[in-house]
Amino acid sequence: GAVVSQHPSWVICKSGTSVKIECRSLDFQATTMFWYRQFPKQSLMLMATSNEGSKATYEQGVEKDKFLINHASLTLSTLTVTSAHPEDSSFYICSARMGGGRYEQYFGPGTRLTVT
Amino acid sequence: AQKITQTQPGMFVQEKEAVTLDCTYDTSDQSYGLFWYKQPSSGEMIFLIYQGSYDEQNATEGRYSLNFQKARKSANLVISASQLGDSAMYFCAMREGPNFGNEKLTFGTGTRLTIIP
Numbered sequence: 424g425a426v427v428s429q430h431p432s433w434v435i436c437k438s439g440t441s442v443k444i445e446c447r448s449l450d451f452q453a454t455t456m457f458w459y460r461q462f463p464k465q466s467l468m469l470m471a472t473s474n475e476g477s478k479a480t481y482e483q484g485v486e487k488d489k490f491l492i493n494h495a496s497l498t499l500s501t502l503t504v505t506s507a508h509p510e511d512s513s514f515y516i517c518s519a520r521m522g523g524g525r526y527e528q529y530f531g532p533g534t535r536l537t538v539t
Numbered sequence: 540a541q542k543i544t545q546t547q548p549g550m551f552v553q554e555k556e557a558v559t560l561d562c563t564y565d566t567s568d569q570s571y572g573l574f575w576y577k578q579p580s581s582g583e584m585i586f587l588i589y590q591g592s593y594d595e596q597n598a599t600e601g602r603y604s605l606n607f608q609k610a611r612k613s614a615n616l617v618i619s620a621s622q623l624g625d626s627a628m629y630f631c632a633m634r635e636g637p638n639f640g641n642e643k644l645t646f647g648t649g650t651r652l653t654i655i656p
Contacts (some may be wrong), residue, residue: 457643466630466646467584482643514582527574528644530584 426450427519429531436507436538444502444534446517452497453519457528458490461514473500507538542566543631543647551653552621559606560616560650562631568592572634573614574644575605579627587629590614618652626654 426449436442446456455474459467471487473479473494481487489511491503500519504511514535518528544563552558564573575587590598590605598605606615618625628651632644 466648469643469645472643516582516584518584527586527589529586530576533582535582 425521425529427453427517427529427531429515429517429534431534432532433535434537436536438508438538439506441503441505442507442536444504444515444517444536446500446502446519446531448498448519448529451519451521453500453521454497455520456494456500457518457520458492458500458502459516459518461516461533463514467516470502504536507536509538512536512538541647542635542645543633545631545647545650547650548648549651549653551655554623554654554656555620557617557619558621558625558652560618560629560631560652561613562615562647563611563613564631564633565612566633566635568635570636573605573607574632574634575603575614575616576630576632576646577625577627578630578649584630588616621654623654623656626652628652 428447430445457472458470460470461467469482470485471479471481471492473492475494475497479492494500514533516533518530520528542565571592573590577585588598588600588603588605590607597607602619604617628649630649631647634642
């Protein structure tokens with residue numbers, strides 16, 4: 424149980440285009456989802472926290488107009504990287520919490536974005 | 540100041556030996572939680588073990604145990620009888636404040652563990 428999927432697993436796009444990444448909790452309802460970014464050989468940095476039906480809370484330094492997050496349902500959150508640039512190339516990982524007192528976050532397999 | 544410090548960037552351990560991965564943390568909250576995650580080369584983050592700040596017993600999950608020393612603010616991960624499949628990056632993380640549902644995790648820089656046959 425507690426499986427989180429991400430789609431796509433990797434994507435290459437041209438500079439200036441937008442890319443949407445989906446995060447789904449497959450066998451549980453996720454009251455809260457988190458989006459992280461990980462540069463090569465570095466740790467995970469939280470970008471934003473999203474709760475179903477409300478606006479995402481962005482971490483300091485993360486541009487909300489560039490990284491659009493929509494938590495449309497209890498099983499789906501999307502991250503859209505708008506007008507992508509090469510510096511946005513990174514590994515993006517989502518995680519989901521069950522709620523109901525459960526404490527652990529379950530992570531998706533990640534999406535590798537390369538902007539050319 | 541770093542909230543989570545992992546001082547071992549890399550470790551090499553002989554198969555079947557036990558290994559301890561260090562983690563120290565910094566928080567002024569009385570209620571907090573500590574996590575360990577494993578990240579294989581494929582990239583996914585795998586939850587290993589959790590310790591709450593009020594838990595009196597050290598957490599254990601199979602071959603994983605967490606050596607929680609609250610006064611020292613350390614939460615070391617111990618892997619017993621290491622296996623080749625344990626080779627991965629290991630991240631220590633902390634949730635500050637009570638467990639209400641949307642608290643973020645702060646991650647350490649990780650330790651790359653390599654098990655030698």
